[in-house]
Amino acid sequence: MDFVTLDEDEFTYGSVADVVPGVQRVVxxxxxxxxxxxxxxxxxxxxxxxxxxxxxQLDSHRDALAAALDGRTVRSILVTHCHADHSPLAAWLAAESGAPTYAYGPHAGAVDEWDIGSLPDDFGRAPEPAPDDEDGAAEPKVEESTDTEFVPDAIVRTGDVVFTLPGLEMRALHTPGHTSNHTCFSLSSGDAGRVLFTGDHVMGWSTTVVSPPDGDMGAYMDSLRLVARRDDDLAIPTHGAPITDPSRFVTQLVEHRVERERQVLDAVRRGLTTIPAMVTELYAEVRVELHRPAGASVLGHLVKLVDDGLVIAADSGRPRLDSTFAAA
Structure with missing residues (x-):
C-alpha cells in the first residue's frame, strides 16, 4: 500500500487552512x-x-470552528458517521447556526447486533507503554466510542443533494462497512473538480477498522469497490491528508483486504482455530499492543467467511472474538 502521511509542519491545530479551492480544514x-x-x-x-x-466534544475545537465560521452562513452540516470523533459538535453547530444536519441515520443500535464476546485479558497487552505510532502506520487502530445521541435532521440516501450553490453541488454516497450508517459526500465544483469526502471509509494514512457487530466486512468490500469505480479527482478523509488518484489507491485497498481474507482462510484451514492464534501469526510484525484491535479486524473477516460458507464458528451461533473456528 502507498500510504499518505500528513506531516506535523503541514497544519496547525485550531487554525483554518485552504486544502483545495473552496475547501478549508480545521484540525x-x-x-x-x-x-x-x-x-x-x-x-x-x-x-x-x-x-x-x-x-x-472539545472546547478548543469548538472555539476554532466558531472563529473559522465567523461572518459565514452555515447551510448544511454533513456527518459521515457517528463515532465520537466525528459527530458530537454537530448539535452545537446546528443550535448556533440553525442549519440542518444530514446523515444516513443514527447509530444502528441493537438492530442486528449480537454479543461478540471478548479476547483474553492478557492478549495484546504490551509489557511496557509503547511509543506513539509511526507516521503512516498501516494496521487497524482502536476506535473511539459511539455518539449514540446523534440523530440527523435529514436522512439521506445515495444521490441525495445535501448542499448546492451556483457552480457547486454536493451529494450523499452511502458506504456501509466501517459502520452501517457511514456515508461519504461528493463535491462537484468548477474550482475544486470532483472531490469525495471519505470520512473513515478510506483513510490515506492507515487501513480502516471494520469491527462487528456494526462493522460489516462484506459491505465494506462492496463499498470500497463502489468508490474505486468512481472518477473522483481527489479523496479527502476526515483524518489525514488528501489522496490523489483515489481510484488507484482504493483499488490497492481492495487488493489488501482480499489478501488479508485469503490469509485468514488459509490460517483456519491450517488448523489455527482461535483469533489470538491467527493474530499472533498474521500480525507478527506488528507491535503487540495493536494485536487487540487487529483481533476485531480478523473477526470482521471471519464473519464474512462464515457468511460465504467457507468457515464455521464451531462452538457458537454467530462468530465471536472467543469462538473456535474451523474450515467448512
Missing part, C-alpha cells in the same frame, strides 16, 4: 492511535458553507 487537537493527527473538519464554500464532520 481538532485529538491526535491518537485511531484519529492520527486529529479530526479534520472541512468547510466547503465561501460565504454560504457546508461543514463536514464537526468533530469531537
Amino acid at each position: 481538532a487537537q485529538n491526535p491518537s492511535k485511531f484519529t492520527y493527527r486529529g479530526t479534520g473538519t472541512y468547510i466547503v464554500g465561501d460565504r454560504d458553507v457546508a461543514v463536514i464532520d464537526p468533530g469531537p
Whole structure:
C-alpha cells in the first residue's frame, strides 16, 4: 500500500487552512492511535458553507470552528458517521447556526447486533507503554466510542443533494462497512473538480477498522469497490491528508483486504482455530499492543467467511472474538 502521511509542519491545530479551492480544514487537537493527527473538519464554500464532520466534544475545537465560521452562513452540516470523533459538535453547530444536519441515520443500535464476546485479558497487552505510532502506520487502530445521541435532521440516501450553490453541488454516497450508517459526500465544483469526502471509509494514512457487530466486512468490500469505480479527482478523509488518484489507491485497498481474507482462510484451514492464534501469526510484525484491535479486524473477516460458507464458528451461533473456528 502507498500510504499518505500528513506531516506535523503541514497544519496547525485550531487554525483554518485552504486544502483545495473552496475547501478549508480545521484540525481538532485529538491526535491518537485511531484519529492520527486529529479530526479534520472541512468547510466547503465561501460565504454560504457546508461543514463536514464537526468533530469531537472539545472546547478548543469548538472555539476554532466558531472563529473559522465567523461572518459565514452555515447551510448544511454533513456527518459521515457517528463515532465520537466525528459527530458530537454537530448539535452545537446546528443550535448556533440553525442549519440542518444530514446523515444516513443514527447509530444502528441493537438492530442486528449480537454479543461478540471478548479476547483474553492478557492478549495484546504490551509489557511496557509503547511509543506513539509511526507516521503512516498501516494496521487497524482502536476506535473511539459511539455518539449514540446523534440523530440527523435529514436522512439521506445515495444521490441525495445535501448542499448546492451556483457552480457547486454536493451529494450523499452511502458506504456501509466501517459502520452501517457511514456515508461519504461528493463535491462537484468548477474550482475544486470532483472531490469525495471519505470520512473513515478510506483513510490515506492507515487501513480502516471494520469491527462487528456494526462493522460489516462484506459491505465494506462492496463499498470500497463502489468508490474505486468512481472518477473522483481527489479523496479527502476526515483524518489525514488528501489522496490523489483515489481510484488507484482504493483499488490497492481492495487488493489488501482480499489478501488479508485469503490469509485468514488459509490460517483456519491450517488448523489455527482461535483469533489470538491467527493474530499472533498474521500480525507478527506488528507491535503487540495493536494485536487487540487487529483481533476485531480478523473477526470482521471471519464473519464474512462464515457468511460465504467457507468457515464455521464451531462452538457458537454467530462468530465471536472467543469462538473456535474451523474450515467448512
